[in-house]
Amino acid sequence: MDLNKIKNREQPYREGMWIDGIPNLDDVRLLVRPITSPEVLRVTWRLMREAPKEGRTANGGLTPEAQTEIDREVLACAGLLGWENLLDGKKPIKFSVEKARDLLSLDAIFEGTRYACAMAQTKVDEQRDALAKN
Numbered sequence: 001m002d003l004n005k006i007k008n009r010e011q012p013y014r015e016g017m018w019i020d021g022i023p024n025l026d027d028v029r030l031l032v033r034p035i036t037s038p039e040v041l042r043v044t045w046r047l048m049r050e051a052p053k054e055g056r057t058a059n060g061g062l063t064p065e066a067q068t069e070i071d072r073e074v075l076a077c078a079g080l081l082g083w084e085n086l087l088d089g090k091k092p093i094k095f096s097v098e099k100a101r102d103l104l105s106l107d108a109i110f111e112g113t114r115y116a117c118a119m120a121q122t123k124v125d126e127q128r129d130a131l132a133k134n
Helices: 003-015 038-050 064-079 097-103 107-133
Strands: 017-019 029-032 080-084
Touching: 017 107, 029 107, 038 064, 064 080, 064 097, 064 107
Parallel strands: none
Antiparallel strands: 017 029, 029 080
């Protein structure tokens, strides 16, 4: 097997991929990692382990509110890597984790970013399947 194929297959997990055509975000493009990226999973599992008692149900699971907050933090820290065409008035908004945290409090950005991560996963899966056929 060609090592370049392996490297190309792993690239979106490390560096992310650009997703556009995101519902409710007009021409915004997001650079995101797929939802099964090792970094996304690592942050998710850590935050789930560290969730406080008040964010848990009687059986130890996470409350919907706690899960949503974890999802927002995972996207800010590991899932969302950049954006294009996101403006404050006419001024482009520079990407940073801190700014991502702020913007992910807006439902349209949060839902759009979750959608983009899922789409990245779909694209990676399709590429993997295509490579497996060759």
